[in-house]
Amino acid sequence: MIEGISAVTLGTHEMPRAVRFYGALGFEVLHDGEGSSLTSFRAGASFLNLIAQPAERRWSWWGRVIFYVADVDALYDRALAAGYQPATVPRDAEWGERFFHLIDPDGHELSFARPLLPVSVQ
Template sequence: MTHERMQGSNDDAHAESLSAITLATHDMPRAVRFYEALGFRIVHGGANDAFTSFALGSSFLNLTSETHGPIQFWGRVIIYVSDVDAFYRKALAQGIEPQFTPRDAPWNERYFHLTDPDGHELSFARLL
């Protein structure tokens, strides 16, 4: 499909912006101290939580606690899309198997995850 045709389609789901990056850590208190020292503002979680989110302009830097063995999970890129369900169907139509069907999250987003060929986790989301 050409770029012009994709742009001309009114119902074509497309990526809009980068919402957040989530990084794994073995030591949440140390990681929180590091990002706070850089002036990042906590908007969710904290040193004693398994998940912490810092405001980063209109985006977020998230930390997730991984406590078992070496960090195999590097993190997750969260990409806002125009329509989560349509983007999910688009992935399926291209033979890409997401990890789960779109769902509503308690943090007020609809989202689904998939893994790229190199093992990087991508989350496609939209605010509810």
């Protein structure tokens, strides 16, 4: 049985820029950082890793990573204050979450969400 996701690893062409982006959103650097080829951030009980890739390595849309956060609107405001332009504004979805999307500097789609009602495990 799958118990959860330990980590998601995203490629970046410019580690310092990517580390600053995620740091501005409140991700805590656990290992390495701007001068490294691999950086790990805490994402709740899981991890977000960034791995440096050569400029000729390209990727296209592959999906999105969805992070649950304590306050969707506060994180949206934090992204705006840091100079980032989210792809959507926060909204309540018919599936029971409040969310917004943001594209990172390397083109990875991120979603920040919060359940509108407590999540029940069945």
